[in-house]
Amino acid sequence: MSKTYYIGTFIHSLTLTTLEIVEHGIICVSNGIIRSIQRMGEDYSESDSTLPPSAFLQKLGHDNNNAQQLTIRIIPKNHFLFPGLIDTHIHASQYPNLGIFGKTTLLEWLNKYTFPLEASLTDPAKAKRVYRQCVQRSLRNGTTTAAYYATQSARSTNILTDVLIDLGQRGFVGRCAMDSDLQPKWYRDESPKAAKDDTSACVGYCKEADQSGRVRGIITPRFAPSCSRDTLSNLGRLLADGEQDGLLCQTHISENKNEVELVKQLFPECSSYAHVYDVHNLLTPRTVLAHAIHLTEDEIALIKSRECGVSHCPTSNMALGSGSLWVRHLLDEGVKVGLGTDVSGGYDVNVLEAARMACLVSRGVAEGGKGERSKISVEEALWLATRGGAEVLGLGGKVGGLEVGMVWDVILVGADEVPVDQDGEEAEKMLNGVHHDHDGKQTKIGGKVDFFGWETWEEKLAKWLFSGDDRNIRAVWVGGELVCRK
Ligand SMILES: O=c1[nH]c(=O)c2nc[nH]c2[nH]1
Numbered sequence: 001m002s003k004t005y006y007i008g009t010f011i012h013s014l015t016l017t018t019l020e021i022v023e024h025g026i027i028c029v030s031n032g033i034i035r036s037i038q039r040m041g042e043d044y045s046e047s048d049s050t051l052p053p054s055a056f057l058q059k060l061g062h063d064n065n066n067a068q069q070l071t072i073r074i075i076p077k078n079h080f081l082f083p084g085l086i087d088t089h090i091h092a093s094q095y096p097n098l099g100i101f102g103k104t105t106l107l108e109w110l111n112k113y114t115f116p117l118e119a120s121l122t123d124p125a126k127a128k129r130v131y132r133q134c135v136q137r138s139l140r141n142g143t144t145t146a147a148y149y150a151t152q153s154a155r156s157t158n159i160l161t162d163v164l165i166d167l168g169q170r171g172f173v174g175r176c177a178m179d180s181d182l183q184p185k186w187y188r189d190e191s192p193k194a195a196k197d198d199t200s201a202c203v204g205y206c207k208e209a210d211q212s213g214r215v216r217g218i219i220t221p222r223f224a225p226s227c228s229r230d231t232l233s234n235l236g237r238l239l240a241d242g243e244q245d246g247l248l249c250q251t252h253i254s255e256n257k258n259e260v261e262l263v264k265q266l267f268p269e270c271s272s273y274a275h276v277y278d279v280h281n282l283l284t285p286r287t288v289l290a291h292a293i294h295l296t297e298d299e300i301a302l303i304k305s306r307e308c309g310v311s312h313c314p315t316s317n318m319a320l321g322s323g324s325l326w327v328r329h330l331l332d333e334g335v336k337v338g339l340g341t342d343v344s345g346g347y348d349v350n351v352l353e354a355a356r357m358a359c360l361v362s363r364g365v366a367e368g369g370k371g372e373r374s375k376i377s378v379e380e381a382l383w384l385a386t387r388g389g390a391e392v393l394g395l396g397g398k399v400g401g402l403e404v405g406m407v408w409d410v411i412l413v414g415a416d417e418v419p420v421d422q423d424g425e426e427a428e429k430m431l432n433g434v435h436h437d438h439d440g441k442q443t444k445i446g447g448k449v450d451f452f453g454w455e456t457w458e459e460k461l462a463k464w465l466f467s468g469d470d471r472n473i474r475a476v477w478v479g480g481e482l483v484c485r486k
C-alpha cells in the first residue's frame with residue numbers, strides 16, 4: 001500500500017477554544033486516511049528532512065520495507081497543514097451575483113436578483129459554467145466540504161452533482177423544493193407531488209453517480225414561505241425514510257424580521273417558525289438550519305432538543321442587513337454551529353471571510369449589550385470553520401481535524417516572509433507577487449499576509465484569519481487526493 005509522509009508544521013482545533021500547534025510533525029496518510037501522527041520534540045533538526053526518504057524514516061524509527069511506494073512531502077517554512085474549511089451553506093446557483101445586492105433585504109432581494117438568475121440555469125450550458133466556476137473558486141479558497149443549494153430544476157441540480165464529482169470536492173447537493181403560490185409562476189414546482197418526486201430523483205442521482213458517498217443529495221425545502229404544507233410533510237417523510245442512509249436536510253430559518261412575520265401569517269396554526277418545520281418532521285439531528293438570527297428562547301430550546309445544527313452566515317447577514325446572530329448563546333445552549341458563506345447573500349465564497357465576520361459581528365453583539373463573553377476569538381472562529389461545520393453536517397470524527405482515522409481533507413496554508421535586504425529589491429518583488437517556493441522555483445502566488453519571522457504561530461494564524469485569501473491556500477486535498485495545487 002502506498003504511503004505519503006507529510007513532514008512539517010500542522011495545526012488543528014482540539015476544542016472550541018484550543019488549537020494544537022505541532023511545529024515538527026510527521027503525518028502518515030494512505031488510501032486517503034490518516035494512519036499515524038508523530039509529534040517530534042526539540043531534538044529534531046530541519047536538516048534531518050533532507051536525508052534520503054529511507055534513511056530519514058529509519059532514523060525516525062519507521063519500518064520501511066517498501067521505499068518505492070513511499071512519498072515524502074516536506075512542508076515549507078512559514079507553511080502549515082490545516083483541516084480543510086467547511087462551508088455549511090452556499091447557493092452555487094447564485095454565484096454570478098456575488099456582490100450584487102444593492103440595498104435590498106431578503107424578500108426583495110430574492111425576487112429582484114435571485115429567482116431570475118436561478119431560473120435561468122435551466123440552460124444546461126449556463127448551469128455548468130456557473131457551477132464549475134463556483135466550485136473551483138470554493139476549492140481554491142480551501143473549502144473541502146460544502147453543503148450546496150442548486151436550483152428548483154432537477155436537471156440543473158444534477159449538473160452541480162456532476163461538477164462536484166468531476167472537481168473532487170466533498171459535498172451535499174440540494175434541489176430547492178418550492179411549490180408555494182407565493183413563488184413566481186415562472187419559478188416554482190408544479191405541485192407537491194412534483195416537488196417530492198424531483199427531490200427524490202436528485203438524491204437518487206447522487207447515489208448512482210457517486211458510490212463513494214463523497215457527493216450526496218440533501219433534502220432542501222427552500223424555506224417555509226416557499227413551500228406548501230403538503231410539500232413540507234412529504235419532505236419530512238423522505239427525510240425519515242433516509243435515516244438509515246444518514247440523509248440530511250437543509251433549509252433557512254428566521255433570517256429576517258419580515259420573513260418571520262410572513263411565516264406567522266402563512267402558518268397561523270403554528271406557534272413559531274421552528275414549530276412549522278417541527279410539525280412536518282423536518283427538525284432532526286440531520287437538519288442544517290441557516291441563519292437562525294431571530295429565534296425565540298422557546299425555538300432555541302426546540303432546535304436544541306431535536307439536535308439540529310445551525311449554519312451561521314455573518315457575511316450574508318451583514319450584506320442583506322438581516323441582523324446579528326448571538327452565536328455565543330447558541331454555543332452556550334449546546335446547539336451545534338458551523339459557518340456558511342451563503343453565496344450570494346454573502347459576497348465571498350471564502351469561508352475565512354465568514355470566520356472573520358463571525359469575529360467582527362460578535363464584537364458588535366457584545367457592544368450591543370450581550371457582554372464581553374459574546375466575542376468570538378480566532379481559535380473559536382477556526383473551530384467553527386472546521387470541527388463545528390463537520391458536526392453540523394454529520395461528519396464529526398471524519399473530517400475537520402487531524403487525527404488518526406480521519407480522512408485527509410486538508411489544506412496547505414502559507415505566506416511569504418518579508419526579505420531582509422539592503423536595497424529593498426527582494427521586498428519589492430514580493431509585493432509584486434513573485435514567490436520562491438522551496439525548490440527555488442519562482443512562481444507568482446503572493447498574497448497580502450506578510451510574515452516577518454518573529455511572529456508566534458498564534459500570531460501567524462491571526463494574521464492569516466484576518467488578511468488571508470486564496471493566495472495563501474497553496475494545496476488542497478480531499479480524501480487524500482490533491483484537488484487543487486497552485
Ligand atoms: O439567504 C438566503 N438565500 C436564499 O436563497 C434564500 N431563500 C430563502 N431564504 C433565503 N435566504
Ligand SMILES: [Zn+2]
Pocket residue numbers: 089091252290342345
Ligand atoms: Zn441561503
